[in-house]
Every structure is written in C-alpha cells, then in structure tokens.
Amino acid sequence: xxxxxxxxDLKRYGTKYKNLLVVKQFDYQKLKGKTHxxxxxxxxxxxLEAINDTDKLTRKPKHFDKTEFYxxxxxxxxxxxxxxxx
Numbered sequence: 385x386x387x388x389x390x391x392x393d394l395k396r397y398g399t400k401y402k403n404l405l406v407v408k409q410f411d412y413q414k415l416k417g418k419t420h421x422x423x424x425x426x427x428x429x430x431x432l433e434a435i436n437d438t439d440k441l442t443r444k445p446k447h448f449d450k451t452e453f454y455x456x457x458x459x460x461x462x463x464x465x466x467x468x469x470x
Contacts, residue, residue, distance in 0.1 A: 397443045404445060406434040421469045428461045 394407040408430040415423050435454045438444065 395437055395441055397438075397441050397445060399443060402445065404438065404448070406437050408434045421465075424465055424469045428465065431461065432458060 394405065397404050410426070410430070415426065418426070432454065435450060435457060438448070438450055
C-alpha cells in the first residue's frame with residue numbers, strides 16, 4: 385500500500401472541536417499534461433465533490449448548511465476561474 389492511499393477519501397467529523405475533514409487527492413501524472421484551465425476544472429470538481437461527500441458521514445455538524453456552503457464555494461471558484469484561467 386502506498387503511504388498516500390491511507391488517507392484517500394478520508395471523511396470525518398469530530399464533535400469535540402467541531403472539525404469537519406474530507407480528503408481528496410490528486411495524481412500529478414494525470415494533471416501535468418493539462419492546461420491551467422483543465423487543471424482548475426479538476427480541482428474545482430474535486431472540491432465540490434468533497435462538499436457533497438459530507439452526506440456520507442454518519443455524524444454531521446448540526447448547523448452545517450451544505451447546500452448554501454456548496455453554492456458559496458462554487459461561486460467563489462467560478463469567479464476565480466473567470467478571472468485567472470484563460
């Protein structure tokens with residue numbers, strides 16, 4: 385087992401400190417030949433997928449509005465992409 389595979393798709397919520405953790409990993413070999421725009425598309429897709437992965441948690445934050453958080457992050461990423469990824 386490769387060391388980085390131990391944390392692949394790790395998801396958890398710690399109630400003591402209110403930590404929400406979702407891990408996504410990228411394979412450099414799959415990104416290196418892509419344009420800046422394509423790389424950002426992959427990053428954006430994985431960030432938004434990570435937010436949706438919170439649905440798979442058994443314990444979840446009580447007041448976490450996933451839908452609103454998703455919309456906010458998607459807007460930020462889209463704005464960034466329009467400004468910097470040509």
